Each structure stands twice: as C-alpha cells, then as structure tokens.
Amino acid sequence: MTLSHTNGPGRRGTSRIGALFAAPYVLFVLAVFAVPLGYTVWISFHRFYFTAPGAGVDSPWVGLSNYRDVFTDPVVGRAFLNILIFLVINVPLTVGLSLVLAAALNAKLPFRSFFRAAYYVPYVTASVALVAVWAFLFGSDGLVNHALGGLAPDPSWLVNTHLAMPMIAFFVTWKQLGFFVMLYLAALQNVSRELYEAAAVDGAGSVRRFFSITVPGVRPATTLVLIYAIITGANLFSEPYLLTGGGGPDHASVSPVLLMYQKGIEQGHPDFAAALGIVLMVFVLAVSLLARKISERGD
Amino acid sequence: MSTPTTESATPAPATRETPSPTTGRARTGRILQLTVLSLGAVAFLFPFYYMVVGSLKKTTTGDVSGALPGGFTTANYRAINGAISLGRSLLNSGIVTGGVLLCTLVFGVLAGYALAQLTFRGRGTVFATLLLVQTIPFQLLMLPLYALVVRNYGLGDSYLGMILPFAINSTAVFLFRQFFLQLPASLFEAARIDGASELRILWTIALPMARPALLTGVLLTFIGPWNEFLWPFLVTKNTDMQPLAVSLAGFLSNLQGTVANPTGALLAGACVLALPAVALFLVFQRHFTHTNIDSGVKG
Numbered sequence: 001m002t003l004s005h006t007n008g009p010g011r012r013g014t015s016r017i018g019a020l021f022a023a024p025y026v027l028f029v030l031a032v033f034a035v036p037l038g039y040t041v042w043i044s045f046h047r048f049y050f051t052a053p054g055a056g057v058d059s060p061w062v063g064l065s066n067y068r069d070v071f072t073d074p075v076v077g078r079a080f081l082n083i084l085i086f087l088v089i090n091v092p093l094t095v096g097l098s099l100v101l102a103a104a105l106n107a108k109l110p111f112r113s114f115f116r117a118a119y120y121v122p123y124v125t126a127s128v129a130l131v132a133v134w135a136f137l138f139g140s141d142g143l144v145n146h147a148l149g150g151l152a153p154d155p156s157w158l159v160n161t162h163l164a165m166p167m168i169a170f171f172v173t174w175k176q177l178g179f180f181v182m183l184y185l186a187a188l189q190n191v192s193r194e195l196y197e198a199a200a201v202d203g204a205g206s207v208r209r210f211f212s213i214t215v216p217g218v219r220p221a222t223t224l225v226l227i228y229a230i231i232t233g234a235n236l237f238s239e240p241y242l243l244t245g246g247g248g249p250d251h252a253s254v255s256p257v258l259l260m261y262q263k264g265i266e267q268g269h270p271d272f273a274a275a276l277g278i279v280l281m282v283f284v285l286a287v288s289l290l291a292r293k294i295s296e297r298g299d
Numbered sequence: 300m301s302t303p304t305t306e307s308a309t310p311a312p313a314t315r316e317t318p319s320p321t322t323g324r325a326r327t328g329r330i331l332q333l334t335v336l337s338l339g340a341v342a343f344l345f346p347f348y349y350m351v352v353g354s355l356k357k358t359t360t361g362d363v364s365g366a367l368p369g370g371f372t373t374a375n376y377r378a379i380n381g382a383i384s385l386g387r388s389l390l391n392s393g394i395v396t397g398g399v400l401l402c403t404l405v406f407g408v409l410a411g412y413a414l415a416q417l418t419f420r421g422r423g424t425v426f427a428t429l430l431l432v433q434t435i436p437f438q439l440l441m442l443p444l445y446a447l448v449v450r451n452y453g454l455g456d457s458y459l460g461m462i463l464p465f466a467i468n469s470t471a472v473f474l475f476r477q478f479f480l481q482l483p484a485s486l487f488e489a490a491r492i493d494g495a496s497e498l499r500i501l502w503t504i505a506l507p508m509a510r511p512a513l514l515t516g517v518l519l520t521f522i523g524p525w526n527e528f529l530w531p532f533l534v535t536k537n538t539d540m541q542p543l544a545v546s547l548a549g550f551l552s553n554l555q556g557t558v559a560n561p562t563g564a565l566l567a568g569a570c571v572l573a574l575p576a577v578a579l580f581l582v583f584q585r586h587f588t589h590t591n592i593d594s595g596v597k598g
Contacts, residue, residue, distance in 0.1 A: 017419075017497045018417030019419040021497070022419065025409075025472060032440070032463070032464050033432055033435060036443035036444045043443065050446060050450055101335070101336065104336050107329070109333065117580075117584055118339070120580065121344070124580040125347075125526070125577060126525065126528070126572050126576065128526075128547050128548050129547070129568075129570075130346065131551075132568070133350045136359075136562055141361045143349070143366060147363070231434075234436050235437070237438060237529050238529065257441070260441070260442060261441075261533075270442055274442055284436065
C-alpha cells in the first residue's frame with residue numbers, strides 16, 4: 001500500500017473539527033467490527049442462545065467447552081479441508097492464468113479494451129446470478145454433460161462427492177480472475193523495461209524472459225493474490241450454499257462460514273458458531289502469515 | 300464482502316508496452332497472444348451469452364439447441380416477475396445500495412479529509428485501524444452482528460439493518476484520504492486565513508476537485524451492496540423486504556415448481572440482477588480498470 005507521509009497535513013489544521021469529521025467512521029468501526037469481535041469472544045466462552053430482547057435467559061460460563069465441540073466435530077474438519085482444497089486449486093490457477101493473460105494484454109494489441117472488459121465482467125456480476133448459469137451449465141442435464149456424452153461424470157458435477165468442492169474452486173477462480181488480471185497488469189508496469197532489453201541482447205527467449213524477469217518482478221502482486229485467495233476461501237458462503245445445495249453430498253463442499261450459518265442460525269447453537277468463527281480467524285491469520293513468508297522467501 | 304476490493308487514488312501510469320523485436324518470430328508471438336486472449340474471452344463471456352439466450356427461450360433446455368438463438372419469448376421475465384415481484388426486489392436493492400453509497404460518500408469524505416488535511420488526537424490510531432479493518436473478513440463477524448442488529452436492536456426486515464454493516468466502506472475512506480493528500484495544504488491554508496470554516500472549505504474547495512475520486516468511490520462501493528447475498532439473507536425474513544439477490548436465491552432454492560419454465564425464469568432473474576452492475580461497469584470501464592487497482596501492488 002502507498003503510505004505517503006511527505007505531503008502531510010498542515011500543522012495548523014484545527015484539531016477538534018478533525019476528530020469530529022472522523023467520529024462517524026470511528027463509531028462505525030466500533031459498532032461493526034470491535035463490538036461484534038468482542039461479543040464473539042464472549043459468546044464463545046458461554047452457553048448462549050438467541051433470545052428476544054429482554055427475555056431473561058442465563059448464559060453461563062462454560063470455559064473451553066464450545067471449542068472442544070468445534071475441534072471434535074468431523075464436519076468442521078471437513079470444512080477446513082475444503083478450504084485447503086479450494087486454495088490448492090484456486091491459487092496456482094489464478095496465478096498462472098492471470099499472469100499469462102496479463103502478459104498477453106500488456107502488449108499493443110487490437111481490441112485490448114474489449115479483452116479487458118471481457119475478463120472483468122464476471123468480477124462485477126453478482127454471485128447469485130452467475131451461480132444460476134453455472135448450475136444450468138453443469139447440471140446433470142446441462143450443456144457440459146450433453147457435450148461430453150458418455151464421458152460425463154456420474155453423479156454429475158455439482159452433486160458428486162469428489163467434484164463438488166473443485167467445482168466451487170473453479171467457479172470462484174473464473175469469477176475473480178479479471179480482478180487479478182488487472183492487478184498483474186498494473187504490476188507489470190513496475191517491471192524494468194531495461195531488464196527485458198538486456199535479456200534479449202543476451203539471447204534469452206520469450207519463455208526464459210517470462211520466468212526470469214516477469215515472474216519475480218510481479219512477486220508483490222503474487223503475495224496479494226495469496227492473501228486474497230485465503231480471505232476468499234475463509235469467506236465462502238454463497239457458492240457452497242447455492243451452487244451445491246447447502247454444502248454438497250456428505251458435506252463435500254461445506255465451508256466454515258456455511259457451517260457457522262447452519263449451526264448458529266438454522267440449528268440454534270450460536271456459541272458453537274462463535275467458537276468456530278474465532279478458530280477460523282486464527283486459521284486465516286496463520287495461513288496468511290505463512291503465505292507471506294513463503295512468497296517472500298528468496299528475495 | 301466476499302469479493303476483494305481495490306484501493307488507491309493514484310492513477311496508474313500510462314500502459315507501457317513490452318518491447319517487441321521486429322523479427323518474424325514477433326508475428327507468431329502476436330498471433331499466439333491474440334489466440335490466448337480470444338480463447339479466454341470466450342470462456343469468460345459464454346456463460347453471459349448462455350444466460351441471456353436461456354432467459355429468452357420458451358423451454359430452456361440444457362442440450363446444444365439451448366445455446367442457439369431463436370424462438371424467443373419474454374414469458375420468463377413475466378414468470379419471474381410473478382414469482383418474486385421483481386419490481387419490489389429491485390426497489391429494495393436500490394434503496395439498500397443507495398443508502399450505502401450515500402453514507403459512504405458523506406461519512407467517508409469527512410473521514411478521508413480529516414485523515415489527510417487535519418491534525419487531531421488519535422489520527423494515527425484511526426489510520427492504523429483503517430488499514431486493519433480492511434483485512435478482517437466481514438463474514439467472520441456475521442453471527443454477533445446478527446445477534447446485535449436483529450435481536451438486540453430489532454432491525455430485522457429493515458433497510459437500516461441491511462445498510463448498517465456496509466454503511467461506511469473502509470476502502471473508500473482510504474481512497475478519499477489518498478486523494479485529499481495529493482491536494483496542496485497551502486490551498487486550504489489560504490481559505491482558513493480568510494476565516495472559512497472547515498466544512499465550507501471541504502464543500503467549496505476540496506469536493507469539486509475530488510470528483511474523480513468520488514466517482515471511483517461510487518463504482519467501488521456499488522457492486523458490494525448490490526451483489527451482497529449473505530447479510531441481507533440473514534436480516535430479511537419478509538419477502539417484501541428482500542433485495543433481488545436474496546429473492547432470486549429464494550427462488551433457486553424453493554420456488555422453482557411454481558412456474559412453467561423454472562430454468563428460464565431463473566436465468567431471466569439473473570439477467571435483471573446482473574444488468575445494472577455490468578452496465579455501470581461498461582459505461583465507466585476506464586475508471587474501474589485504471590484508477591484504483593495498482594496501489595496494492597506496490598506493497
């Protein structure tokens with residue numbers, strides 16, 4: 001991120017009015033982030049039920065009991081495994097495809113703005129709308145199966161234990177790819193042109209130049225792809241809920257957030273869901289730090 | 300929000316071309332590039348084409364004939380309108396999105412201006428919080444927010460309840476701050492010496508100059524609440540209050556039996572949901588792709 005301190009604020013700017021201007025945002029952050037975060041931690045250590053306001057139901061302290069339930073629930077394990085499957089498919093595909101597309105778009109080409117628009121359109125479109133088309137494309141009687149004929153998987157894509165989660169990973173990769181193409185396109189502007197020229201003089205072919213100059217040159221963008229992929233994986237809800245009908249066969253595509261919804265709201269165990277939320281948050285932080293370490297190694 | 304957002308106000312440098320040596324190999328390379336880009340564009344646009352064609356068919360089938368144009372009817376649009384009262388859903392989507400945009404612009408500009416051009420106690424803390432908040436996945440806080448907003452504040456089935464968690468977009472605050480930082484402090488000093496109030500300076504000097512940043516802020520903010528599914532899905536029980544993404548998902552899950560051509564009706568609804576965001580994107584494509592994406596890369 002660009003943090004410019006050089007062109008800072010005037011020293012004589014009035015101080016009280018500044019705090020007043022920032023106050024609505026501060027209140028918003030307190031109300032929407034800080035208080036709910038604290039409340040989640042509190043709920044996760046208590047036996048908690050949703051009640052109407054004013055209904056005097058006790059919420060006794062239960063220590064780590066909710067966390068024990070989370071760690072012993074096999075579906076929770078499945079949900080985290082599903083995020084890992086998601087990442088294993090999404091990250092290499094996103095990095096590979098968006099880098100190749102961005103490198104191709106970076107040259108002077110006819111129809112360049114058309115191509116850019118084409119890749120960006122799924123990104124700005126609602127998941128719910130796109131899920132409807134994918135369900136139609138990959139349904140058991142859908143176009144893909146008609147095209148494949150006897151090669152169509154049985155059971156079909158979205159109701160198949162082995163294919164449900166990969167389908168979600170492919171869907172999300174497709175939907176978000178345009179964003180990352182633009183990200184890499186911007187990153188390519190920062191790669192030194194002289195390096196390409198020097199390499200060309202030294203006789204390096206275009207493939208060699210791509211791997212020796214382009215790939216390391218856009219490393220900060222790749223780190224960002226990793227972080228975004230992890231956050232997206234942690235946030236998955238609409239796709240497993242709608243595309244694979246509430247989490248797929250045998251929870252094959254259930255996600256932690258979907259599980260939080262099912263346990264917390266459908267089945268009335270918000271305390272379990274709160275503990276799961278905290279575990280998920282720690283998981284996201286840990287994997288993000290790890291990803292940052294890995295992608296920055298070798299610098 | 301489940302989609303990664305972009306951040307920055309600094310305009311991207313004009314696209315630089317990768318040098319292409321003028322050999323015979325260059326032409327092969329260019330044909331290869333165009334082929335890769337065209338194949339990509341087909342993969343990205345075909346689902347949209349299929350969505351539109353499917354929404355206009357009398358009977359929408361998954362076989363190859365379903366992908367060919369012809370035999371068009373508007374019956375599906377009338378069917379989805381009857382099943383989920385399209386007008387009302389669109390109105391709800393519009394009110395929620397409009398409310399989010401208004402709050403983001405008003406409070407976001409105030410906070411961004413304060414962070415960039417005014418000094419006040421705690422400014423550093425507010426800015427650090429701003430950066431932190433952008434990395435916290437919203438879905439993780441959904442249960443405590445649900446408990447607070449719906450159960451404690453009684454805002455279920457209300458526009459305010461749907462707007463609240465998105466009321467101020469942190470990315471937009473960051474964007475406005477970056478923009479106001481670029482304006483010279485001396486510009487504001489002169490007005491202050493003349494005795495103008497900060498609000499007046501903001502309104503008459505800073506805002507007119509900030510129009511490009513405001514436009515980017517609107518574009519960035521629009522697709523979030525318009526496409527959002529999970530939060531309004533939690534908050535609304537009453538179908539009269541549901542935004543289009545939620546009522547369409549409701550149709551997908553349990554109303555398909557009520558119409559003659561359910562797939563066609565679903566795709567018609569998907570077209571209506573997709574159209575505003577896609578249209579806005581195509582009209583303002585330059586702003587989407589050029590102004591707001593690169594700062595994250597320079598990490």
